[in-house]
Amino acid sequence: MHPLFNYINRYASSLMSEKEFEGFRSHFSEKKIKKKQYLLQEGEICKYFAFIVKGAMRKYYIDEKGVEHIVNLYIENWWAGDRESFVMFTPSIYHIDAWEDCEVLLITRESILELCHQFPAFNELLLKLDERNNIATQRRITSSISFTAEKRYADFVDCHPYFLRRFPQHIIASYLGITKDTLSRVRKKALKK
Amino acid sequence: MHPLFNYINRYASSLMSEKEFEGFRSHFSEKKIKKKQYLLQEGEICKYFAFIVKGAMRKYYIDEKGVEHIVNLYIENWWAGDRESFVMFTPSIYHIDAWEDCEVLLITRESILELCHQFPAFNELLLKLDERNNIATQRRITSSISFTAEKRYADFVDCHPYFLRRFPQHIIASYLGITKDTLSRVRKKALKK
């Protein structure tokens, strides 16, 4: 069955039939995004959220010095996009690009609102995701203001082992708010324990 | 008029009548929390969210060394609580206490769910808050992983000037993930510009 179909029925309390899913799916457009290509670039308005069927993506911010700071990592069954830009129609400060060749399903804001109306299960799903996301970002903030680099990395390994296999260390370092050199040192130290 | 009444009608698209508000309000219990008293302590399950009618509160995490790390600051018209504990019924890792004498309105999870059902305007309000919160935390994460202490403070002054008047510097420093000494240095540097 289609990954999105499984995904929705795994989260929602009321199931969606295969028949219903056909209409549902028609609001999404399929797209392949090859490695290094953009889903969103700085300055653009985020018109689509992307459900990742296959592949891996990253969202990052580029500072005045030209340094990339990884803000989010995404793999299969995650939603990629810039919520602020998507909702407020403001230019995004982020770039989102494919780290691996990707297959995604794109959906507009209008379609989301329509589908939420038409399929309460989808509405419910998005609310749950929002709640989860709120909880996860709260944890990440707590971690980033109060833990050492060492502890932040240990936590990351615990919570997101699947990212370790998909992204190289310098990307993970950036996600944690440290440089690749520091991460390398932290790992060396951790080995001795 | 009651602050909560104003608050709801300011956010919602459909207005709530004063009559409706009476029934609505009955789900909340009023409480006064004096300075330094707890709304929530580490290890407890967060049974109530608090709408702050008057006063200022802080949420913080205490690390192994006994150091407080300020995770959130709240003033009038904000909601204080630990979402993770509130939703998942797990013991909280946070403390929430009153920084100034407070008047709050407490509400349980069950009451929220009931009110959401009964008053679509309230449901809509909470969704909007969630959305806002998601956007704000995303920004805070971006700031904390990619900006210097100096830029983070400058951003804070821009975005939350009302906090500056309510909380001392060591609290704000902690919120920014730095020590009071570092904040003092940062401010000194900023003055010269």
Added chain:
DNA sequence: AAAAAACGTAGACAAATGTCTATAAAAGTG
């Protein structure tokens, strides 16, 4: 298979930030 790019680690040094102690002013308390 050869060449190029990406990756991880290392070491030397610099910069930022934390730690600690001290001090003085300001605010709160009885």
Added chain:
DNA sequence: CACTTTTATAGACATTTGTCTACGTTTTTT
């Protein structure tokens, strides 16, 4: 008012983290 507590700053020093350069390995591309 006198006393205590809180707050902000300062300086000396330690620690962490960043910066830069280099090197060898792995991976990707041609």
